[in-house]
Amino acid sequence: MTFLPERKTVTVHRGTTVLTAAAKAGVKISQRCAGKAACLTCKVNIREQHNVSDPNQQEFFKLDALLNDGVRLACQTKVLGQCEIEVPEDRLKAIIRAQLEGRHDDD
Numbered sequence: 001m002t003f004l005p006e007r008k009t010v011t012v013h014r015g016t017t018v019l020t021a022a023a024k025a026g027v028k029i030s031q032r033c034a035g036k037a038a039c040l041t042c043k044v045n046i047r048e049q050h051n052v053s054d055p056n057q058q059e060f061f062k063l064d065a066l067l068n069d070g071v072r073l074a075c076q077t078k079v080l081g082q083c084e085i086e087v088p089e090d091r092l093k094a095i096i097r098a099q100l101e102g103r104h105d106d107d
């Protein structure tokens, strides 16, 4: 499987969660509830979902319409084959980057 945007690839056993696979690949995905589907900070985007598990009850309840946009919880989604996982930029990093780019524009 491949993690975007860094394009880091890793091979994992079928049934491994995306969160565990990310850790193995050295990709940081935010998480605060130890994988209990409570914090929702581990959201990732998966466009092609045929090689991952179907959303479980907790994902249906917590993500609702976001599931239609390909959003999944990395702690609940299991890898079934080759797939690409898009990891959103960390919020704090995004804020800092936006400020730095704004500062750069003023130079």
Ligand code: FES
Residues within 6 Å of the ligand: 030, 031, 032, 033, 034, 035, 036, 037, 038, 039, 040, 041, 042, 073, 074, 075, 076
């Ligand atoms: S780690 Fe908290 S919802 Fe996935």
